[in-house]
Amino acid sequence: MTRTTKITIAGTVVIAIAGAGGSLWWRGPDLPTVAAEAVRRRDLDAVVSASGKIQPQRQVNVSANTMGRVTRLAVQEGAHVREGQFLLEIDPRSLEGQLQRGEAGVAAARSALLQARVGVEQAGATLELARQSLRRQEELWAEGLTTRESLERAQNDVAVREAELRTREQEIRTREEQVKQEQASLATTQYNVSQVTISAPMTGMITRRNIEEGENVMVGTMNNAGTVLLTIADMTVLESEIEVDETDIPAVTLGQDARVTIDAVPNRTFRGRVTEVGNSPIQTAGNASTAQATNFKVVITLDEEVPGVRPGFTCTAEITTATRKGVVSVPIQAVTVREMLYDESGTLVHEPPPTPPSRFRLFRRPATDAVVAVPEPPPGHTRMETEGVFVLRDGRAVFAPITVGIAGERYFEVLSGVTETDRIITGPFTTVRELADGAQVALQDVPDRP
Numbered sequence: 001m002t003r004t005t006k007i008t009i010a011g012t013v014v015i016a017i018a019g020a021g022g023s024l025w026w027r028g029p030d031l032p033t034v035a036a037e038a039v040r041r042r043d044l045d046a047v048v049s050a051s052g053k054i055q056p057q058r059q060v061n062v063s064a065n066t067m068g069r070v071t072r073l074a075v076q077e078g079a080h081v082r083e084g085q086f087l088l089e090i091d092p093r094s095l096e097g098q099l100q101r102g103e104a105g106v107a108a109a110r111s112a113l114l115q116a117r118v119g120v121e122q123a124g125a126t127l128e129l130a131r132q133s134l135r136r137q138e139e140l141w142a143e144g145l146t147t148r149e150s151l152e153r154a155q156n157d158v159a160v161r162e163a164e165l166r167t168r169e170q171e172i173r174t175r176e177e178q179v180k181q182e183q184a185s186l187a188t189t190q191y192n193v194s195q196v197t198i199s200a201p202m203t204g205m206i207t208r209r210n211i212e213e214g215e216n217v218m219v220g221t222m223n224n225a226g227t228v229l230l231t232i233a234d235m236t237v238l239e240s241e242i243e244v245d246e247t248d249i250p251a252v253t254l255g256q257d258a259r260v261t262i263d264a265v266p267n268r269t270f271r272g273r274v275t276e277v278g279n280s281p282i283q284t285a286g287n288a289s290t291a292q293a294t295n296f297k298v299v300i301t302l303d304e305e306v307p308g309v310r311p312g313f314t315c316t317a318e319i320t321t322a323t324r325k326g327v328v329s330v331p332i333q334a335v336t337v338r339e340m341l342y343d344e345s346g347t348l349v350h351e352p353p354p355t356p357p358s359r360f361r362l363f364r365r366p367a368t369d370a371v372v373a374v375p376e377p378p379p380g381h382t383r384m385e386t387e388g389v390f391v392l393r394d395g396r397a398v399f400a401p402i403t404v405g406i407a408g409e410r411y412f413e414v415l416s417g418v419t420e421t422d423r424i425i426t427g428p429f430t431t432v433r434e435l436a437d438g439a440q441v442a443l444q445d446v447p448d449r450p
Helices: 003-025 093-143 148-194 429-434
Strands: 033-038 040-063 068-073 086-090 197-199 204-209 228-245 257-262 265-281 295-302 314-331 336-342 382-393 396-401 403-407 411-416 423-427
Touching: 033 429, 040 204, 040 403, 040 411, 086 228, 093 148, 228 314, 257 295, 295 314, 314 403, 314 423, 336 396, 423 429
Parallel strands: none
Antiparallel strands: 033 423, 040 228, 040 314, 068 086, 086 197, 204 228, 228 295, 257 265, 257 314, 265 295, 314 411, 336 382, 382 396, 382 423, 403 411
């Protein structure tokens, strides 16, 4: 082998090694791999979801109007009762004594009234005698047959008898008022006696029983709540009482359709409608200095019967607040926010995408990429945070501002900004979050979703 041949072979080997080393150690920037899908029209439903409890539309807490010991108890918790059905009885013996005293008081008052009326008759008769005596004295005085003293005595006697009659008549009115007072007291006692027997105020189910036979019943006062003996609920009409966040409450109105799922009744959904929307926030107990979520009560009346339901069952309700048919929509994860540049007329200005520096990898990869500083806007321009999506155009991700409407379960309604001819970048989420306007991307093969 000649010297020239050896030099040629050595040069070829050096060039090959250099090319291989360059391909190994010198690489350009990596392109982000993204998924894209075409913009489509879909049917969307805006849904507000919240949790709460199942409650009957009508329930009554039965309390006692009189104190005493429960002597008879005829119902158990869970029993069905009819309106007017006997429930329990409170010991009536103390009230029976009061009733007897009241009846005696009425009789005594009536007797005193009769006595006062007799006194009036007597006072009237005495007055008539005094007037006759006065007339005789006046006749005798006219004939000069009596003394002035006798005449004046007769006149004074008439005045006294008239005052006595008025007193007796006033006593009658007093006795009549006493009779009314005793009768009112007797009526109150009779009512209390009737309250020792408690009957069902409505037809329904006994959902709670807080009393046992032999226990004492307390009557409520201003500062002390009375004993709630029983709770009766009409389970034929049920409601779902849910707590809706303040951000969702403006979209909830009366009459909207809802779907309710009950934890205790799996694999079933019950239809309902919104019948009440709270105007005041729900008061929650807690530290005032601690931030609390503000919720409002929303009541949904169920249109279906729920088998085996009990008050207080946990439920979740989904209220359909808006419906759109065949509208342009984009996936929720494709929507992002960027700080975009606008000129004096408010037109979006697409800036050149930042070019990341090539990385020379000698022995290891750099730990972090270089941070590209955002340039100051030119005079008359401004930067604003803008909501939009990235549209795939000629291998680049172009940011397109959009105006969104309602939010469905997986898609946003798009009012403006994109059309059905566009393909938008939908993921991965971390890539969409970091994409720059106009950046080159590599498209992965992902079929469009329906």
